[in-house]
Amino acid sequence: MSEDLKDILSNSNKDIDNQQLMQYLQNQLSSEQQHDVERSMADDPFVNDAVEGLQSFDAKKNVQSYVNELHDNLQKQLAKKKKRKDKRRWKDQPWVYLAIAIILLLLLICFVVVRKYLGY
Template identity: 60%
Template structure:
């Protein structure tokens, strides 16, 4: 995942410039720019919800600090998930594959030996029983 996708309110937002959004929240935009931004908010529910949430933020000046903290927490969570995912993977260990193949070969050899002995014992039992009957 690229670093741009990990950052909340990154500068590559296609719909609205973050500085413009911050200016709107601090009421430093011109009336025309504010009107244009409000039109965009009316068209996009997600943007509208985001701006409403940011408006409820008590101190707009602390917002960049909060955004930075959110980014750090997000990166920690992503790193934690990545580490868990790596732990779940079977590491490429040639000894594991070698052991599995060796056990399979030994199992097949044991099966063949037992089968061969069973075939050899059956006629011997018949000959002993035929001797008793005679």
């Protein structure tokens, strides 16, 4: 998985960037830019939900720390999933293939011996 997909805020929306959302919440945008953000909110329910969610935070200055914490948790979960997936792979465990081959060979030998001695 590429590093871009692991960053929860990388290019999350093509119409509005995250910095502009933060400035909107802190009333640091011009009236025209605020209108653009509000138009984006009306057009896209995802942007509207994002703004509503960010407005619900008590401390607006801690939003970036929350984002960083979410990003770190996402990295940990992805690493754990990758480790679990790699653990299930058989390519790193050639003894499994060897055991399967030996069992099949023994079954074949048993079949031949039984067939020969019982006359089938």
